Amino acid sequence: MPELPEVETVARGLHKRLAGDRIREVWIGPHKKLLQSPARQMERVLNGALIVAFRRVGKHIVGQLETAEGPAQWVIHLGMTGRCLVYDAAAEMEKHTHLVATMESGCEMRYVDPRRFGKLKVLTRGEFHAAGAEPLGADREKFYERFHRRKTPIKSALLNQTLLTGIGNIYADESLFRAGIRPRRRADRVTRAEYERLYDGIQQVLTEAIAAGGSSVSDYVGAEGERGFFQLQHRVYQRTGEPCLVCGAEIQRVVLGGRSSHYCPHCQR
DNA sequence: AGATCAACCTGTGAGC
DNA sequence: TGCTCACA
DNA sequence: GTTGATC
Numbered sequence: 001m002p003e004l005p006e007v008e009t010v011a012r013g014l015h016k017r018l019a020g021d022r023i024r025e026v027w028i029g030p031h032k033k034l035l036q037s038p039a040r041q042m043e044r045v046l047n048g049a050l051i052v053a054f055r056r057v058g059k060h061i062v063g064q065l066e067t068a069e070g071p072a073q074w075v076i077h078l079g080m081t082g083r084c085l086v087y088d089a090a091a092e093m094e095k096h097t098h099l100v101a102t103m104e105s106g107c108e109m110r111y112v113d114p115r116r117f118g119k120l121k122v123l124t125r126g127e128f129h130a131a132g133a134e135p136l137g138a139d140r141e142k143f144y145e146r147f148h149r150r151k152t153p154i155k156s157a158l159l160n161q162t163l164l165t166g167i168g169n170i171y172a173d174e175s176l177f178r179a180g181i182r183p184r185r186r187a188d189r190v191t192r193a194e195y196e197r198l199y200d201g202i203q204q205v206l207t208e209a210i211a212a213g214g215s216s217v218s219d220y221v222g223a224e225g226e227r228g229f230f231q232l233q234h235r236v237y238q239r240t241g242e243p244c245l246v247c248g249a250e251i252q253r254v255v256l257g258g259r260s261s262h263y264c265p266h267c268q269r
Numbered sequence: 270a271g272a273t274c275a276a277c278c279t280g281t282g283a284g285c
Numbered sequence: 286t287g288c289t290c291a292c293a
Numbered sequence: 294g295t296t297g298a299t300c
Contacts (some may be wrong), residue, residue: 001293001294033277059294080293080294081279088288096279115278115293117294152271161295169293218281218293258274260292267294 001076004166005209013223014054018085030099036121045122053139057129058165132165155183175201183261215245
């Protein structure tokens with residue numbers, strides 16, 4: 001599942017391969033629900049656009065474009081199974097390919113998404129901004145202020161993208177493990193000291209995951225098809241029934257808001 | 270306000 | 286091999 | 294992964 005570290009990896013890969021290149025031709029598939037801008041507008045903006053840069057904003061990939069009409073932005077959300085891949089030549093078209101941008105250099109950027117939960121749009125005015133704060137380098141005090149009065153489970157708060165943007169199921173569980181906090185603890189019952197540990201845990205987990213190229217659970221791959229390897233360092237996520245790497249206790253699984261949560265009953269309180 | 274569940278989709282692996 | 290169920 | 298309805 002693409003969360004902040006995976007999206008960061010993809011954005012860096014796209015930037016490396018495509019910055020400075022120009023889109024020569026765009027093909028858009030029939031599933032219009034993926035589009036948050038009309039297909040016509042998407043084609044008009046992308047066709048002939050110079051790719052200035054790609055960057056990550058929360059879980060969004062933002063392509064900075066220069067078009068005949070002026071600057072524009074290409075905003076991509078990968079949903080659960082979206083992939084942005086750069087192909088060298090006209091490789092065989094993968095199943096579930098929904099958009100192909102052929103570059104002047106000859107390579108193609110393809111958006112592939114089996115479940116079609118992703119979203120694509122173009123903006124021709126204004127700067128794209130995510131609802132919540134970036135977790136990496138977030139202000140410690142603001143982080144505490146925004147969380148500590150909530151009655152919702154701490155894990156639900158971490159998944160709330162209007163508070164912090166970019167944390168998903170994997171990194172919420174892994175951060176809570178590092179902080180020693182159970183996912184169901186009410187956010188307003190988490191102590192100040194625990195919030196300090198949680199903040200540090202988030203920084204560490206995200207930084208390490210980015211360095212590892214993200215987590216390749218299910219079929220996540222980066223822009224050049226490379227797998228991440230942070231899944232090898234998961235301490236609780238999808239380790240239900242296995243021994244805790246710290247204390248040996250059995251990792252537990254509970255469902256919270258319809259999503260699996262994994263924790264060590266001994267290390268996390 | 271918060272919790273739960275369904276919806277949006279397809280693929281995969283487990284178990285019978 | 287095929288069906289169903291759980292899960293991402 | 295996100296959103297919207299309902300209790």
